[in-house]
Amino acid sequence: MKYTIxxxxxxxxxxxxxxxxxxxxxxxxxxxxxxxxxRAPGRNPWSTARKEADRPELLSGVFEGKTxxxxxxxVIANTDTRSQDYARTKDLARPGHADYxxxxxxGGFHDYRGGGHFSGRxxxxxxxxxxxxxxxxALRGVRVGGHIxxxxxxxxxxxxxxxxxxxxxxxxFPVLNDQKGEEMKAAIAQAREELDSVGGSVECAVFGxxxxxxxxxxxxxxxxxxxxxxxxxxxxxxxxxxxGTAFSLMRGSEANDPLYVDEDGTxxxxxxxxxxxxxxxxxxxxxxxxxxxxxxPSIARPQFTVDLAKGENAVLELRGRHDPCLVPxxxxxxxxxxxxxxxxxxxx
Numbered sequence: 001m002k003y004t005i006x007x008x009x010x011x012x013x014x015x016x017x018x019x020x021x022x023x024x025x026x027x028x029x030x031x032x033x034x035x036x037x038x039r040a041p042g043r044n045p046w047s048t049a050r051k052e053a054d055r056p057e058l059l060s061g062v063f064e065g066k067t068x069x070x071x072x073x074x075v076i077a078n079t080d081t082r083s084q085d086y087a088r089t090k091d092l093a094r095p096g097h098a099d100y101x102x103x104x105x106x107g108g109f110h111d112y113r114g115g116g117h118f119s120g121r122x123x124x125x126x127x128x129x130x131x132x133x134x135x136x137x138a139l140r141g142v143r144v145g146g147h148i149x150x151x152x153x154x155x156x157x158x159x160x161x162x163x164x165x166x167x168x169x170x171x172x173f174p175v176l177n178d179q180k181g182e183e184m185k186a187a188i189a190q191a192r193e194e195l196d197s198v199g200g201s202v203e204c205a206v207f208g209x210x211x212x213x214x215x216x217x218x219x220x221x222x223x224x225x226x227x228x229x230x231x232x233x234x235x236x237x238x239x240x241x242x243x244g245t246a247f248s249l250m251r252g253s254e255a256n257d258p259l260y261v262d263e264d265g266t267x268x269x270x271x272x273x274x275x276x277x278x279x280x281x282x283x284x285x286x287x288x289x290x291x292x293x294x295x296x297p298s299i300a301r302p303q304f305t306v307d308l309a310k311g312e313n314a315v316l317e318l319r320g321r322h323d324p325c326l327v328p329x330x331x332x333x334x335x336x337x338x339x340x341x342x343x344x345x346x347x348x
Contacts, residue, residue, distance in 0.1 A: 001340065004016065008117050021061065023066075026066050032128060033055070046323070055077075058072070076128070086114060088319075091307050098118040127333055137348075140208070145162060145165030145205060146169075165205060173328055174328065191325065197299050197323070199295040200293060204338050206339075213346065214280050214281040214282055229337040230337050235326050241277055243255065257285070266284070291334050296323050296326050298318055303317075
């Protein structure tokens with residue numbers, strides 16, 4: 001399955017075309033909507049005030065409730081845009097955003113309103129595609145889950161099993177340790193009060209992938225396939241598998257995952273520092289990664305920048321509605337990217 005996302009943040013609609021989806025799958029549209037609701041803006045104090053229903057309209061690929069095998073296309077209307085917030089500063093490149101490289105790449109013809117095609121708004125159709133991918137994976141016994149692993153240095157408990165991740169998905173603030181979640185909320189609230197933002201990370205796991213998927217080679221490496229999907233999510237600046245950067249603090253005796261055979265004859269590891277991958281190939285343990293997201297670049301503090309129309313230095317003071325922290329709403333987005341990557345790895 002391959003997906004193509006289209007639309008801009010302040011255009012009439014955004015959407016996705018998902019090709020290669022198997023025919024005959026009875027889609028659970030209510031489950032897809034629940035995934036979109038997890039990501040939707042304007043529903044809590046730690047997200048943007050922009051309110052969007054995010055109700056997808058299916059244009060093709062489904063007939064009488066089942067997939068046809070043709071490209072599945074869905075559109076989501078943009079109903080709460082305030083483009084006037086961006087007209088005043090349209091020539092001022094926002095620090096941390098893609099405004100300047102987009103200006104160079106597209107000769108100034110890109111849609112600047114709300115970030116255009118570079119906006120986090122475009123993660124809504126990604127979540128739709130990932131929700132479909134989750135249903136395809138479920139038919140093969142593969143499940144995907146995630147949680148907020150840290151915000152501004154405040155860390156959640158590490159994941160242990162599928163049950164804990166599944167429970168986190170039902171929370172408005174998806175953490176394993178609710179007390180840590182309250183501390184994270186306080187850090188977000190303080191950043192908002194100070195006209196600033198904070199970043200953090202999301203830990204995800206894919207359960208049920210069989211061993212032997214992937215390759216040590218470029219293009220088929222399991223870590224490479226997942227990274228390609230994950231780095232397509234706006235604001236993701238780092239991806240680590242298993243112990244990740246903590247490997248630099250370990251000895252080999254700590255970093256290696258001792259193997260054993262269980263009563264069913266299955267080869268397992270005592271722990272999972274490798275994150276389910278050795279040599280670019282899955283080893284049968286849960287595929288675990290952590291994605292780090294930068295602080296929201298749209299902040300209300302004055303910032304130095306450049307006026308692209310005049311070619312001179314300028315000061316930017318932003319207005320508008322922005323998340324003080326992207327991480328809570330990014331959890332279902334990164335799960336969606338992981339589900340699509342898992343389908344790719346499985347050859348679905």
